[in-house]
Amino acid sequence: MKKFPEHFLWGAATSAPQSEGHGSLNGKSPSTWDKWYEINPEKFQKNQGPEHTSNMYENYIEDAKRMNDIHMNSFRTSIAWTRLLPDGKTINPEAVTFYRNYFHELHSNGVKPIINLFHFDMPWWLMEKGGWESRESVDAFAFYAETCFELFGDLVEYWTTFNEPMVHVECGYLYGYHYPAIHxxxxxxxxxxxxxxxxxMAVKAFKAGKYSGKIGIILNVSPCYPKSHSTEDLRAAELADLLNTKSFLDPAVLGIFPQKLIECLADNQLLPKVEVQDLHLIQMNPVDFIGMNYYQPRRVQAPATVNHPAVSPADFYEHYDWPDKKINxxxxxxIYPEALYDVAMMIKDQYNNIPWFVSENGMGVADEERFMDQTGMIQDDYRIEFMIEHLQQLHKGIEAGSNCFGYHTWTFVDCWSWLNGYNNRYGFYRLDLENDQRTLKKSGIWFKELIDRNGLL
Incomplete structure (x- = not known):
């Protein structure tokens, strides 16, 4: 038996825009996703937009019971900025009632809520002012964060500010998968x-308000593996790591930006506009813990051609297609579970062994009805195998001293996934898109047994 630490957090993760539904109802204002779907519905898988999603707005009471049924002791979701503060200033009382009831229901079922503040759902009113390009976004987010702490702080022990902030950076401003889809x-x-x-500024507000609990950030961390040990490939891996991982992880945990990152940006005329006190504020407000989302490694090689100054990440590194890979x-x-051990060791050795948890890990599969048995249960052994392999590596890291306190899968109930809609399913519970009915998969039964043992056989 591979036992996990006492009081280990076993759970799942989702987000408000991917699960709640009621996208235009109950006082909620539009996010960039609502407006983008309105403008360009053809970009979305099977015209599946953000209005309905998994409809947890109506089903959270039953869903909290379903979490209890499989013995989950924690659940990460987010608050929709557009629901709580539809104009950025005025509190929506319906949203306060909804979230307080939602979090109470989780507690009543023995499920600890871990609440994230931003999961790619930029308010449209702020996007019209420039979104994250505008400095106004900093103060607007800090006000929203402090409002959340004041309204729900008695119900939330673990807060996180952002989920995968690098994703809204690269998908919105480099690769075209999120609005405004520019390059x-x-x-x-x-x-x-x-x-x-x-x-x-959200962390600063949390600490200044002396709220109970802890605050962190959730990052998608994919270790960088070079194609070879050549000087050029090693340099490509170093730059990929600096740009994709250390750019957020170092300031969040260590309070500083890596000097090599600063030098790289300066050399390419890419340094951002910074105000006088910014670097001091970053230094004075480190996080209490880190959430790490891990799905796949990053394999890189030296770029064949380079623009200088750089015009895209491809001028720093290129993807390397490892011929021996196992793939979903x-x-x-x-699929490379060994990277989770490498993440655990990186946190232990390079980041003061800060407390952390696996905030997402999972396997998305299309057309899962192919694996439904005569009782109507999906036999998702592939998902169980995926989790076992990753948990073995995580356990190895914990045994080596890494300070990991939980493991969350993506996701609890099959959820909507941006431009991909419901093409790939991830949940412990299958969602019937016709009637919102939830049906437990084999992986849910396995997860319950894992939690009961607090260990792997």
């Missing part, structure tokens, strides 16, 4: 810096 490396760097400052064909992602 501008200079703007991407500025957006990243404003995001870091918004995070910093539905997402096109490499």
């Amino acid at each position: 501008d490396l200079k703007k991407a760097v500025q957006v990243a810096f404003h995001t870091i400052m918004a995070h910093t 064909p539905y997402r096109g992602w490499e």
Whole structure:
């Protein structure tokens, strides 16, 4: 038996925009996703937009009981900024009632809520002012964060500011998968810096308010593995790590930006606009813990051609397609559990062994009805195998001294996934899109047994 630490947090994760539904109801204002779907519905899988999603707005009471049924002791979701503060200033009383009831219901079922503040759902009113490109976003987010702490602080022990902030940077400003879907490396760097400052000011407000509990940030961390040990490939891996991981992890935990990152940005005329006190504020407001989302490794090689100054990340590194990889064909992602051990050791050795948890890990599969048995249960053994392999590596890291306190899968109930809609399913519970009915999968039964043992057989 591979036992996990006492009081280990076993759970799942989702987000408000991917699960709540009622996207235009109950006083909620539009986010960039609501407006983008309105403007360009053809970009979305099967015209599946953000209005309904998994409808947890109506089903949270039953869903909290379902969490209890499989013995989950924690659950991460987010608050929708657009629901709580539809105009950025005025509190929506319906949202306060909803979230307080939601969090109470989780507690009543023995489930600790871990609450995130931003999961890619930029308010449209702020996007019209420039979104994260605008310095106004920093103060707007800090006000929203403090409002959340005041309204729900008695119900939430663990807060996080952002989920995968690098994703809204690269998908919105480099690769076209999130609104505004532009390709501008200079703007991407500025957006990243404003995001870091918004995070910093939220942490500052949390600490100044002396709220109970802890505050952190959730980052998607994919270790960088070079194609070879050549000087060029090693340099590409170093730059990929600096740009994608250390750019957020170092200021959040250590309070500083890596000097090599600063030098790289300066050399390419990419340094962001910074105000006088910014670096001091970052230094004075480190997080209490880190959430780490891990799905796939990052394999890189030296770029074949380089623009200078750089115009895209491809001028620093290129993807390397490892020929020996095991792959999830539905997402096109490499399955490499060993990286989770490497993450655990990185946190232990380079980041003061700060408390951390796996905030997302999971396997998305299309057309899961193929694996439904005669009783109507999906036999998702592939998902169980995926989790076992990753938990073995996580346990190895914990045994080596890494300070990990939990493991959350993506996700509890099959949820809506941005431009991909419901193409790939991740949940312990299957969602019937026709009637919102939830049906337990085999992985849910396995997860319950894992929690009961607090260990792997």
